[in-house]
Every structure is written in structure tokens, then in C-alpha cells.
Amino acid sequence: MSSDIRKGLIEAFTNNPNQYLSGESLAELLGCSRTAIWKHIEALRQDGFILEAVRKKGYRIISSPEKIVPDNILFGLNTSYIGRNVHFEETVDSTQNIAQKLALEGAVEGTLVVAEEQIGGRGRLERKWQSPKYKGIWMSLILKPAIPIMKTPQLTLLIAVAVVQGIQDVTGVQADIKWPNDLLVNGKKLTGILTEMQADSDRVHSLIIGIGINVNQQLEDFEEELQSSATSIYLETKTSWDRAIIIQGIMKQIEKLYLLYLEKGFYPIKLLWESYSISLGQKVRANTLNGSIFGLAKGITDDGVLLLEDDQGEVHSIYSADILMET
Amino acid sequence: MSSDIRKGLIEAFTNNPNQYLSGESLAELLGCSRTAIWKHIEALRQDGFILEAVRKKGYRIISSPEKIVPDNILFGLNTSYIGRNVHFEETVDSTQNIAQKLALEGAVEGTLVVAEEQIGGRGRLERKWQSPKYKGIWMSLILKPAIPIMKTPQLTLLIAVAVVQGIQDVTGVQADIKWPNDLLVNGKKLTGILTEMQADSDRVHSLIIGIGINVNQQLEDFEEELQSSATSIYLETKTSWDRAIIIQGIMKQIEKLYLLYLEKGFYPIKLLWESYSISLGQKVRANTLNGSIFGLAKGITDDGVLLLEDDQGEVHSIYSADILMET
Structure with missing residues (x-):
């Protein structure tokens, strides 16, 4: 396309x-066509x-591209080790893949991979995760809890609460948690979390936690089939946000809850998770690998x-399941 | 040392x-000292x-170095996919580390990493595994079963049975299994198995199964603290073995049991494992991360x-535990 236009x-x-x-x-x-302007x-x-388009009025620029300044993730970061070793890239296939490799190579606990764009972002159950450039938070965090693999679901729930x-804390937006770790606002998906691990039969070596957060997208930034969901x-706020500040807020909460978990165990985390959950006490459908079960979500173990x-x-x-809330 | 000597x-x-x-x-x-000869x-x-030393008689060479011919792992291999994609190296830090990376990069199921020597061979619970050059089988196999992480102990037991x-089948040596997957002959350790995984909360992506087998070691080849254990x-056989043939025999059994498992589930594997186990019905001590428990090994779930x-x-x-048999 013409760079003059x-x-x-x-201008x-x-x-x-x-x-x-x-x-x-x-x-x-x-001196060009309206189609060229639109493109x-x-x-x-x-x-x-960030542009606004209003019928019969036209276009307006609300803000220029807001990029993550990697230094700003560290500047003012109020943690002792979570998120303090930042690996930043402009474009990646998936921050998970990079974090997986760093973990194999012995990356320290709390290492955080952040990218402006993911070409092959992944969600749970082999789904794609849309990660458009400059719009959201696409990051992967490495934790190394000394726990057996049977307890990893606890960390999945912990991360959901922390996010x-x-x-x-940062934006005022209050999200609900759909089991295990989807974050919804009025039933619409704001955040996806993917917990992957490297482990042996005895214990976890590394948890690689992918966190994708829709931050500065306008409706048109979502592919059409996602615009309603x-x-x-x-x-939610009609404001664009500095994503580095949101990342800092999340790192702070993860560290706080993680230290609490290491000291006191899962119980206090469980109470918090339950307080944010919209699944519990509801009739839900769980689609598992072995079929579908409909019933009352009574609680978590x-x-x-x-x-x-x-x-x-x-x-x-x-x-493991996909949960559909029936309303 | 002098290459003339x-x-x-x-000669x-x-x-x-x-x-x-x-x-x-x-x-x-x-024309040198006896110490130089000994060195x-x-x-x-x-x-x-392979050398024999007999008091008052002297030294005798039983066989020259027997190396694994990588082609010989494939030649005559009677499987459809287990062990058919062989990655061979002379010296590695650990075959597990190589297989982990290959798995991340999308290696096909059944990929096998074999090395003549491991510098940093690993066992369970962060122990070292001695892997001297040309003496044993040091290998790692990649499997990709579509199972949740909770079921991975089943595969650990399956591999023990197959090994x-x-x-x-190949050597006639009959080993017992100490839970979960140590192979012992008359109480002495012949084989160690280490199951590592890459997974997410929903399912296993790759199991990376490390198998270390002591094959052609003489007593002096073991470090002193291991010579009694x-x-x-x-x-066990007073014969040296072509390790490629043993690898083939193990790949064949793994494929057979793995296909059985995928079709019929864990039950037939469980029966086989129980038939080889020396832990069950015994009083044992289990040293876990959270302390030690003494009791009767009643069975496996x-x-x-x-x-x-x-x-x-x-x-x-x-x-997860270290099991001590009390005799």
C-alpha cells in the first residue's frame, strides 16, 4: 500500500x-478512493x-500505537522474583514455546516471556488464541513449585485468582472465573490461561503458565466469530491501558498468592477461587474427552x-473439560 | 599416557x-613399570x-570394544513405529535432555535417542545415573499417549514390564520390578527408568522415558559404592552382549504392550506388572517428600x-517415594 496515503x-x-x-x-x-482510505x-x-469510526461522522484517532516498553515492566515492579527476569520479543510463534525452551535450559523461577504479537498463540485443548499486535498481553511465566503433578490443578486455579x-487492582474491571481458569466479564471472555508443565513421575520441574489478556482491542479487532463472545x-472501560502496568499488577498478585500457597497450602487459595467463581452452584455441561456430563457444579476438591x-x-x-454454562 | 605401551x-x-x-x-x-601396565x-x-584380571595369572582380553552400530538398531527391528526414528550420538550430557528438545520441536511418536555415553545421566529424584562409555544402554523414548496427566504412572509401570x-527374551536374564520401575536381579539394580513429561492441565503432550541398562559392565566398571548394589x-550371564539387539527386543515389547494399553486400557498391564513385582505383599518403607511410612505393600490402584x-x-x-525392602 502507498506509504504516501x-x-x-x-498528518x-x-x-x-x-x-x-x-x-x-x-x-x-x-487524491485516492474511499476504499483506499478504508484499507x-x-x-x-x-x-x-486506536481509531473510532462513527456513521455519518467519519474516523477519529483516539490514540497512537502503544507499545510495551520492556524496561517499564521492570520499572516500578514490586516483586522479589516473579517477573523480574523478562524475556521480551516483538513477534513470536508462541510465548509458551519460548518459555518451554528457556525452562529446559534452566531458566530461573519467575522468568517471564512477553511478546507484542503471537503468530501461533495456543489456548487450551489445542485451540488457537488470537494475539494481535500491540493489543493485548501475551505472556508466559515459569514457576518451579516442589509439588507432585497431581497438585498442578491447584496452581492453575491460583493463577486465575491472581490475574x-x-x-x-489496575483497571477496576472485575472478572468472574469459569472453571478452571477462563476469565469472563458479563459472560464474555477477557482472558485465557494455559498451564503446561515439564515434570517427572515424582515431581514438577517447571510450570509454564501462558496468560493471554485482551487489553486494548476494539470490537473490530476481534475476528467476526469472536465479537459476540x-x-x-x-x-469494558472505554480507556486504553499501558499494558506494562497491568503486567506489573498481575506479577505482584501472583507472587503474593504463590508465597501464601507455599506457606499455607491450597486452602486459602481455594476460598479465594470460590469467591470469584461463577461455575459453582450452577447447572453446567462438562464436555470431556470421554463424553458429556450435565449436572450441578458442587465444588472443587x-x-x-x-x-x-x-x-x-x-x-x-x-x-479436564470444557464447561458450558446453561442459562 | 604413552600410546606405544x-x-x-x-599386540x-x-x-x-x-x-x-x-x-x-x-x-x-x-620396558615400563608394572604401575604403567596397570594404568x-x-x-x-x-x-x-572387556578384560579379566586373575590373581597370580595376570590379564586376559575377553573382547574388544563393542560399539553400538546405529544401523543395527534398525536392521531387523520388528516394530511399526516404536524406535524407528533413531537419534544416535557418541557422547551426550543426557539422552533425556536431547529427547526433551526433540519433543518440543515436534518429534514423531516412537523417536528414540541413544548414546554411547552420558556425562550427566539422570535418575529419579535428582540422582545421578552412571553411564560409562560402551558399557550399557542409555536411551530415551518419546511416546505421545492421549491421556490426562493423572494416568502417567500407568505408563511408567508399562515400560518397566516391557523392559x-x-x-x-534376548538374554534370558529374569529381573524383578521394585515399585515403581526399578529392575533388580537378586536384589541388585540392573536398570533404572525415569519418566518425564511435557503436558498441560488437560492432557499429556509427550512422555520422555529414560531407560538405563547395565549391560557389559564388569564389577570394576562400577564405582566402588555401587559394586554391592x-x-x-x-x-549375570558371563557373556558380553550386542546392545543393539537388546534395544530391539525392548522396543518390540514396548510396542506390543503400548498397543495393548491403547486398546484395552491399564488392566492387562497391571496384571503383568503385579506378576513381576517383588514389592507387593512385602513390608516396605516408603520415603516420601513428606516423611517416611512403614507398612505392607497391598497393591496398586x-x-x-x-x-x-x-x-x-x-x-x-x-x-512418589523411594521404596526400601526390609528383609
Whole structure:
């Protein structure tokens, strides 16, 4: 695409701060078609500009690309080891893959991998995770708890609580947790968490915790099939956010809860998780690898396993499933 | 060390096949001290020669270094996918580390890493595993069963059974299994197995199974503190073995049991494991991360967990422990 049109667009918005400029007037000003204007507006959006489009008024730039300044993750970071060793990249296949390799090579506990963009972002159950450039927090944290693998679900729940609290502290957005660790706002997905591990039969070597948070996306930044089911902190607050500050807030909460867990065990974490959960006490459908179970989500066990009571009164232990809330 | 003495030694043994040559006569022949002869004999041993030393008679070479010919692992291999993709190296830190990286990079199921020597061989519970050059089988196999992490102990037990059967088929040596997967002959350790994994909360991505087998070691090849507690196939049979053939036998048994497991589940594997176990029905001491429990090894659960009944009649589930048999 012509870089002249792009430069002209940025100039026009700079000269008319906070004003709406119509596609028609921009096309006339720059001597090109309205389709060309629309394409360049989209390109700016994808490069991190936050733009507003209002029918019959036109376009307005709300903010220029906000990039993560890696130093800003450390500057003001209020932890003793979580997130203090930051590995930052512009574009990666997946922060999980990088963290997995770093863990194999002996990375210290608390090592954090952050990227501006993931080409092959992964979610639970081999799903893709959309990670558009400059829009969200795409990061992976390495923890090394001395626990047997049977207890890893506890850490999955701990991270969900810490992310809820970190987001709330910084932005005021209050998310609910859908078992085990989806964060929802009014039923729309704000955050996905993927816990991977390197372990042997006796104990965990490394937990690699992928955290994806939709931060500055506008509705149009989501692929169409996600627009009704996803949300972002921008959409919930009508404000764009410095993602480094949110990362700091989350690192602080993870460290606080992790130290609590190492000292007191899972019980206090369980209480917190239950207080944020929207799954418990609800009728839910759990789609597992071995079939589908419908029932009442009664609670979680001390290992973090979901207990589901079906209509015949039988209680099922759910280790891994997709949970559908029926409303 | 002088390579002339080494050459002279090999020549002397070649010219006197199957005869014992005394240190004194060799020293005289080669014009050096008896200490120099002894040092060179040790060097030959470490390089894979199998030597016998008999008091008042002298030294005899039983066989020259027997190396694994990588092609011979494939030639005659009777499997459809287990062990068919072989990654061979002369010297590695640990075959586990290499297999871990290959698994992250998407290695196919059944990929096998074999080395002649490990500098940093690892066992369970962060112990070292001695892996001297040309003497044993040091290998790591990648499996990708579609199971949740809770079921991985089942695969640990499956591998123990397959290794017992593979060794027995090829060499006639019949080993017992000490829970979960130590292979013993008359109470002496023949084989160690280390199961590591890459997984997420929902399922296993890769199991990386390290198998270390003492094959052609003579007693002097073991470090002194192991000489009373370790054994080798050579020590049990008084014969040196082509390790590639033993690897083939084990790959064949692993594939057979693994296919059985994928089709019929853990039950038939459990019965086989129980038939080889020397732990069950015995009073044992389990040293776990959280302390020591003494009791009767009653059995294993359907997940592969050891059940231990203490003197008060309480049954403990043992996920991870060192088991001491009290005799």
C-alpha cells in the first residue's frame, strides 16, 4: 500500500485533533478512493492505532500505537522474583514455546516471556488464541513449585485468582472465573490461561503458565466469530491501558498468592477461587474427552478437581473439560 | 599416557589369544613399570575392552570394544513405529535432555535417542545415573499417549514390564520390578527408568522415558559404592552382549504392550506388572517428600498408585517415594 496515503492520513488526523474526518473528505484530500482510505485506516488499526469510526461522522484517532516498553515492566515492579527476569520479543510463534525452551535450559523461577504479537498463540485443548499486535498481553511465566503433578490443578486455579485481582487492582474491571481458569466479564471472555508443565513421575520441574489478556482491542479487532463472545479491558472501560502496568499488577498478585500457597497450602487459595467463581452452584455441561456430563457444579476438591453431581445424584470428578454454562 | 605401551599391550594380547599375561611379564616386554601396565589396562577397560584380571595369572582380553552400530538398531527391528526414528550420538550430557528438545520441536511418536555415553545421566529424584562409555544402554523414548496427566504412572509401570520382558527374551536374564520401575536381579539394580513429561492441565503432550541398562559392565566398571548394589547383564550371564539387539527386543515389547494399553486400557498391564513385582505383599518403607511410612505393600490402584497399609491399618496412597525392602 502507498506509504504516501498513510503519511497523509496521519498528518490529517494530527492537524485535526479529536475531530471526526469522513472517508469522503480524506479521499478528496489525499487524491485516492474511499476504499483506499478504508484499507489504510484498517492498516493503522492493525499497527496499534486506536481509531473510532462513527456513521455519518467519519474516523477519529483516539490514540497512537502503544507499545510495551520492556524496561517499564521492570520499572516500578514490586516483586522479589516473579517477573523480574523478562524475556521480551516483538513477534513470536508462541510465548509458551519460548518459555518451554528457556525452562529446559534452566531458566530461573519467575522468568517471564512477553511478546507484542503471537503468530501461533495456543489456548487450551489445542485451540488457537488470537494475539494481535500491540493489543493485548501475551505472556508466559515459569514457576518451579516442589509439588507432585497431581497438585498442578491447584496452581492453575491460583493463577486465575491472581490475574483477576491484578486486572481489578489496575483497571477496576472485575472478572468472574469459569472453571478452571477462563476469565469472563458479563459472560464474555477477557482472558485465557494455559498451564503446561515439564515434570517427572515424582515431581514438577517447571510450570509454564501462558496468560493471554485482551487489553486494548476494539470490537473490530476481534475476528467476526469472536465479537459476540469476547471482550477487552478497553471495551469494558472505554480507556486504553499501558499494558506494562497491568503486567506489573498481575506479577505482584501472583507472587503474593504463590508465597501464601507455599506457606499455607491450597486452602486459602481455594476460598479465594470460590469467591470469584461463577461455575459453582450452577447447572453446567462438562464436555470431556470421554463424553458429556450435565449436572450441578458442587465444588472443587482440595486438589482443584471439579465435582459435578448429575441428575441421578452421582458425583463425577472432572479433571479436564470444557464447561458450558446453561442459562 | 604413552600410546606405544598401549599398542604394545594390544599386540601382546593379540599374539597370545585367550592366555593370561602377568603384569610383570608385560612390564618387562614393554620396558615400563608394572604401575604403567596397570594404568593402561584400566584405560583399555574404560574404552570398552572387556578384560579379566586373575590373581597370580595376570590379564586376559575377553573382547574388544563393542560399539553400538546405529544401523543395527534398525536392521531387523520388528516394530511399526516404536524406535524407528533413531537419534544416535557418541557422547551426550543426557539422552533425556536431547529427547526433551526433540519433543518440543515436534518429534514423531516412537523417536528414540541413544548414546554411547552420558556425562550427566539422570535418575529419579535428582540422582545421578552412571553411564560409562560402551558399557550399557542409555536411551530415551518419546511416546505421545492421549491421556490426562493423572494416568502417567500407568505408563511408567508399562515400560518397566516391557523392559523386563525385552531383556528376558534376548538374554534370558529374569529381573524383578521394585515399585515403581526399578529392575533388580537378586536384589541388585540392573536398570533404572525415569519418566518425564511435557503436558498441560488437560492432557499429556509427550512422555520422555529414560531407560538405563547395565549391560557389559564388569564389577570394576562400577564405582566402588555401587559394586554391592548394582549388577549387569554381563555379570549375570558371563557373556558380553550386542546392545543393539537388546534395544530391539525392548522396543518390540514396548510396542506390543503400548498397543495393548491403547486398546484395552491399564488392566492387562497391571496384571503383568503385579506378576513381576517383588514389592507387593512385602513390608516396605516408603520415603516420601513428606516423611517416611512403614507398612505392607497391598497393591496398586487402577491409576498405578501404590497402596501401603501401616501398622494401624490405615491405607496410604503413595504417588512418589523411594521404596526400601526390609528383609
